[in-house]
Amino acid sequence: MRQVILDTETTGIDPKDGHRLVEIGAIEMINRRFTGRTYHQYINPERHIDAEVVAVHGIDNAKIANEPVFAQIADEFWAFIDGAELVIHNAPFDVGFIDHELGMLNKQRKSPALGPVRDHCAILDTLPMARKMHPGQRNSLDALCKRYAIDNGHRVLHGALLDSEILAEVYLAMTGGQTALTLDAASASEQAQADVSSEGLSIQRLALTPGQLRVVRPSADEQAAHKAKCEAHQLNWFEGAASDA
Structure with a gap:
């Protein structure tokens, strides 16, 4: 399975208010293995970025003044995600901004039309997944890192590629812990599989065949x-x- 772990940074909360993308970061995985392929791009949003948003991700107008606008990077970005399962934390936010940008672009150039995202990519939202697994608890990316003992000490500000890397680790921990990233595919089924519990403890599961456990009455x-x-x-x-x- 081809998956792309994706995150974006924006000028604000709602594209309906004219807010735009300023950064996209994405990492490719195939069958739970990192392929080494990544996508990272800063984008000139063609509008002012408010100070309170800059405080979150550190991207101001000066930083992206010479970056391409979305129309210039759209085809390359689309080629990277097209047909993949997108793994996103709070997917409606990121997908909403991407679809908004694609819609604006399609009105300008008519053909070839790109998007909408859900028509071309499966979407796995890790936020409702985390809420189901850990009801009544905080399920932000930082909270999940703490819960699954994932080091995010280098995350001072939000950043699309950095957050994608962190989300990839969180997703793998949430869906099975030890993966083919560190085990040879041929021997993976023969070794103990380590899961991470909701308390951040390592649980080792042993593969036992019938008859190995004695019943003592x-x-x-x-x-x-x-x-x-x-x-x-x-x-x-x-x-x-x-x-x-």
């Missing part, structure tokens, strides 16, 4: 001793309940 004396202990415990409980009353 209690003797008659052991059964009698167990029965006597249960009866004594029940008597003590009744006496305690009577005294409390």
